[in-house]
Amino acid sequence: MHHALEIRMKKPDARPTTCPVSEGEVGAILRAARLKSGMARKQLAQTSGTSERYLALLESGEGNPTLSVLIALSQALDLSLAELLPLGGERDAPTATLVGLVRHLSFDRQGALEAWLREERATTPATTRDRRVILIGLRGAGKSSLGKRLADLRGVPFVEMTSLVEDAYGDDIGQLIERNGYAALHRYERAAWQDICRTHRAAVIAVPxxxxxxPDLYDEMLTTAYSVWLKASADDHMARVIAEGGVRAGAAARIARDDLESVLDARSPDYARTQLHFDTSGLAFDMSLTRLAEQVDKVMADPRPQPPLRSGQE
Ligand SMILES: Nc1ncnc2c1ncn2[C@@H]1O[C@H](COP(=O)(O)OP(=O)(O)O)[C@@H](O)[C@H]1O
Ligand SMILES: O=C(O)C1=C[C@@H](OP(=O)(O)O)[C@@H](O)[C@H](O)C1
Ligand SMILES: [Mg+2]
Known part of the structure; x- marks a missing residue:
């Protein structure tokens, strides 16, 4: 059990993985940008307040520039800071290519493209959501407890996404994160979501x-399931965590009251992208369940046609 390695993962993700930033790559980008601008090293050194020798070092990948040096260089080259980083700071090559293309559009064209993308997002979902419902929110939101009861009410399976990840890894999620980091966790979570979509046309799913x-996975989930944010005040979250004894793994288990509020603030804009915001604060559990079931029914009463059943689905 405890020797489970990341490579035991059942379904490795096909997407390109994160690109590690190395001084060599930054140096090469810097050199290419300088040459493109036609500046001599001496000139760039003067404009950016660095020395010619230091620039030569950086370009050969030997230096380790500070943030202020990188900012000065990007300004002197009239680039954004991100453009000095491998992939322009993006996570993968396809995204970097798209961002690069978008960056050079006029503001008008960017506006038109954004409107089109939003429209795409608003209209595609209902064709691929089937009868899946995801519950998201901070720890103690009620994802597991309300989720299980909601699934029973609807007569559909309840899926705890974290349990799928733990089964695939062979140990608990805290160990997975500790041994292999968040990138590994995300790969397992992507595999788990693919699994759920393949095997469950109808289900209530508690999402970590x-x-x-x-963001990539979250985007995909929002378009392949009906989505609910189980909201509660930071105080309620804390009270529920304490009532449970605070023994669960993960970030949410370690955080103090103030941090919990900050985490909630930081995540709220993302959680708010769900279709239904359901506030459980001040509600008794049974009342939460009844109202949640009613509101989820409304969200799912979308008249748009569902696609035909794909093989392997229930
Ligand atoms: N109105 C309510 N809605 C949801 N949960 C509530 C409510 N009132 C109390 N609780 C309790 O809060 C806890 C929520 O925990 P849990 O379902 O494990 O959350 P999560 O899975 O989101 O971390 C449960 O013990 C539940 O009984
Ligand atoms: O909020 C978080 O950062 C986390 C919550 C956990 O899931 P639950 O929300 O199901 O507790 C777990 O995925 C992980 O440890 C991180
Ligand atoms: Mg839970």
Whole structure:
């Protein structure tokens, strides 16, 4: 059990992985940008307040520039800071290519593209959501407890996404994160979501509260399931965590009251992208359940046609 390695993962993700930033790459980008601008090293050194020798070092990948040096260089080259980083600071090559293309559009064209993308997002979902419902929110939101009861009411399976991840890894999620880091967690979570979509056309799914840290996956989930944010005040979250004894793994288990409020603030814009915001604060559990079931029914009463059943689905 405890020797479970990351490579035991059942379904490795096909997407390109994060690109590690190395001084060599930054140096090469810097050199290419300088040459493109036509500036001599001496000139760039003067404009950016660095020395010619230091620039030569950086360009050969030997220096380790501070943030202020990078900012000065990007300003002298009239680039954004991100453009000095491998992939322009993006996570993968396809995204970097798109961002690069978008960056050079006029503001008008960017506006038109944004409107089109939003429209795409608003209209595609209902064709791929089937009858899946995801519950998201901070720890103690009620994802597991309300989720299980909601699934029973609807007569559909309840899926705890974290349990799928733990089964695939062979140990608890805290160990997975500790041994292999968040990138590994995200790969397992992506595999788990693919699994759920393949095997469950109808289900209530409790989603780990930290899923918003993987924007690609979160985007995909929002379009392949009906989505509910189980909201509560920071005080309620804390009270529920304390009532449970605070033994669960993960970020949410370690955080203090003030941090919990900050985490909630930081995640709220992402959680708010769900279709239904359901506030459980001040509600008794049974009342939460009744109202949640009613409101979820409304969200799912979308008249748009569902696609035909795909093979392997229930
Ligand atoms: N109105 C309410 N809605 C949801 N949960 C509530 C409510 N009032 C009390 N609780 C309690 O809060 C806890 C929520 O925990 P849990 O379902 O494990 O949350 P999560 O899975 O989101 O971390 C449960 O013990 C539940 O009984
Ligand atoms: O909020 C978080 O950062 C986390 C919540 C946990 O899931 P639950 O929300 O199901 O407790 C777990 O995925 C992970 O440890 C991180
Ligand atoms: Mg839970």
């Amino acid at each position: 509260g930290g899923i918003v840290a993987d």
